[in-house]
Amino acid sequence: AQSVTQLDSHVSVSEGTPVLLRCNYSSSYSPSLFWYVQHPNKGLQLLLKYTSAATLVKGINGFEAEFKKSETSFHLTKPSAHMSDAAEYFCVVSDRQKDSNYQLIWGAGTKLIIKP
Amino acid sequence: ETGVTQTPRHLVMGMTNKKSLKCEQHLGHNAMYWYKQSAKKPLELMFVYNFKEQTENNSVPSRFSPECPNSSHLFLHLHTLQPEDSALYLCASSQDGEAGNTIYFGEGSWLTVV
Numbered sequence: 001a002q003s004v005t006q007l008d009s010h011v012s013v014s015e016g017t018p019v020l021l022r023c024n025y026s027s028s029y030s031p032s033l034f035w036y037v038q039h040p041n042k043g044l045q046l047l048l049k050y051t052s053a054a055t056l057v058k059g060i061n062g063f064e065a066e067f068k069k070s071e072t073s074f075h076l077t078k079p080s081a082h083m084s085d086a087a088e089y090f091c092v093v094s095d096r097q098k099d100s101n102y103q104l105i106w107g108a109g110t111k112l113i114i115k116p
Numbered sequence: 117e118t119g120v121t122q123t124p125r126h127l128v129m130g131m132t133n134k135k136s137l138k139c140e141q142h143l144g145h146n147a148m149y150w151y152k153q154s155a156k157k158p159l160e161l162m163f164v165y166n167f168k169e170q171t172e173n174n175s176v177p178s179r180f181s182p183e184c185p186n187s188s189h190l191f192l193h194l195h196t197l198q199p200e201d202s203a204l205y206l207c208a209s210s211q212d213g214e215a216g217n218t219i220y221f222g223e224g225s226w227l228t229v230v
Contacts, residue, residue: 044221045221
């Protein structure tokens with residue numbers, strides 16, 4: 001069965017330091033993977049996605065993620081945190097089902113806190 | 117601006133009221149979704165419409181009634197709701213067949229049931 005695990009419910013970093021948000025998944029087929037960001041009182045915004053092209057994916061706002069099949073991971077990183085990065089981040093797996101429909105599996109979310 | 121517009125952004129309604137949430141997508145997609153996001157709970161998929169046909173209904177109570185008149189518009193009709201239905205309701209759309217089935221969300225409608 002497919003699943004997504006975001007290993008940290010909260011991550012706290014100082015402004016200007018690197019960010020690492022961890023995501024592990026399990027999938028029966030070749031998945032697509034996404035990171036979404038949700039700022040306070042806002043909807044969900046697509047940050048980046050992996051769909052079987054380059055394993056290192058660059059997204060908006062300086063974020064990137066690397067798909068590592070051997071580790072079944074898709075961790076989100078950013079070299080230098082900014083106060084505006086404070087938000088909740090969701091890792092999502094999209095798997096093609098036997099009936100050719102896609103199923104989205106959502107992680108529980110990681111709240112990123114930026115300390116001044 | 118995500119290309120998915122939801123109205124109203126905020127709604128307060130009594131338990132005996134009837135109201136509707138509206139969603140419009142300007143992306144040319146053929147699939148639309150309603151999600152419910154409650155505090156401290158995972159995101160819940162409620163309904164999926166593909167080419168205007170409902171393809172998924174995740175055991176949602178009948179007090180929530182979706183309507184999809186065309187592939188660009190989606191409504192969620194609300195009646196006799198309960199206080200526990202207070203949540204952020206998110207509309208989303210995608211293009212069926214696009215690699216990975218990327219979905220794009222609206223800003224959400226905050227619903228408070230009193």
